[in-house]
Amino acid sequence: MKVKQVTDTSFRKYGKILTGIDFSEIYNVLEEMDYPEDVEYAASFGPLEEPEFRQKLSNTLYGELSVEIGYCSGHNKMLNALEYHRSSEANVAVTDIILLLGHQSDITEDFTYDTAQLEAFFVPAGTAVELYATTLHYVPIGTKENDYAFKMGVVLPFGTNFPLGVTLGAEAEKEKLPEEKLLFAKNKWLIAHEESGEEGAFIGLTGKNISVDDLVI
Numbered sequence: 001m002k003v004k005q006v007t008d009t010s011f012r013k014y015g016k017i018l019t020g021i022d023f024s025e026i027y028n029v030l031e032e033m034d035y036p037e038d039v040e041y042a043a044s045f046g047p048l049e050e051p052e053f054r055q056k057l058s059n060t061l062y063g064e065l066s067v068e069i070g071y072c073s074g075h076n077k078m079l080n081a082l083e084y085h086r087s088s089e090a091n092v093a094v095t096d097i098i099l100l101l102g103h104q105s106d107i108t109e110d111f112t113y114d115t116a117q118l119e120a121f122f123v124p125a126g127t128a129v130e131l132y133a134t135t136l137h138y139v140p141i142g143t144k145e146n147d148y149a150f151k152m153g154v155v156l157p158f159g160t161n162f163p164l165g166v167t168l169g170a171e172a173e174k175e176k177l178p179e180e181k182l183l184f185a186k187n188k189w190l191i192a193h194e195e196s197g198e199e200g201a202f203i204g205l206t207g208k209n210i211s212v213d214d215l216v217i
Contacts, residue, residue: 001210003098003120003217006129011121014101014135015088018128021060023092025053026153027126030071030094035149039074039139043161048153057155061090061130066158073151075142079115079210080196082136085160085187089137092128092153097140098217099123100210104134107204111182113191115207120215128153136191141212148212160187 004010006017029047048069058067084104091099102118113136123129123140131137142148164185182202184190192201193209208214 001118001120001215003122003215006099006121006123006127008121010119011129013103014119014121015129015131018061018090018130021057021128023128023153025050026069026071026092027094030073030151030153033071033073033151035151036074039072039076041072041139041154041161042070043154043156044068044158045070057090061088061155062157068156068158068160070154070156070161071152072139072154075148076139076150077141077148077212078196079118079138079141079193079205081138081190081192081198081201082113082205083138083184083188083190084136085133085156085189087133087157087160087187089131089160090128090153090155091123091131091140092155093123093125093140094151094153095125095146095149096143097123097150097152098143098212098215099129099131099137099140101131102136104136107136107191110204111179111191111202112204112206115193115205115210118210122217141215143217144212157187160185162186 142150192198193205
């Protein structure tokens with residue numbers, strides 16, 4: 001799979017590069033953090049959520065909706081799963097990262113998705129992107145030059161990726177929409193590959209569990 005630059009016009013159907021927003025507070029905090037051995041995600045991280053900065057991102061990115069500012073960091077070589085939200089997501093690349101992206105519209109009626117339909121994009125350190133709500137995405141892949149380590153800031157509407165808290169009765173469970181079997185956390189629908197080890201996730205990715213070895217930069 002050829003890795004395209006995020007500036008390539010083919011990225012426009014998945015999202016856009018964010019300009020005119022100062023993300024230095026995210027860079028400054030995350031650059032000082034160590035890389036976790038595996039992958040670590042925090043939906044809301046206090047040192048990133050200074051009130052004035054948080055309000056600025058609320059205003060500019062989400063039309064004054066309350067936001068959470070967190071991070072995803074660690075070492076990763078594999079796709080493993082894909083997720084989508086009912087909202088855009090802002091990714092702030094503190095290091096070079098590779099994003100594997102697809103379209104929600106290509107998910108089949110039985111909620112499977114062929115990973116051969118994905119496209120890969122290189123996002124250089126210091127670049128922030130918005131991924132549209134219809135874009136399938138997941139944990140970034142790190143680059144070989146950085147020993148597959150990565151750091152990325154993540155901005156989403158407040159509550160996204162928080163644990164689910166609603167327990168339905170038996171009758172309500174019967175009335176659930178089929179898509180709800182993908183609901184893995186608040187505002188997070190997840191489709192995993194059978195090789196992922198994502199406990200409790202819906203297994204629906206078909207084809208290869210794409211790794212960094214499948215990518216041509």
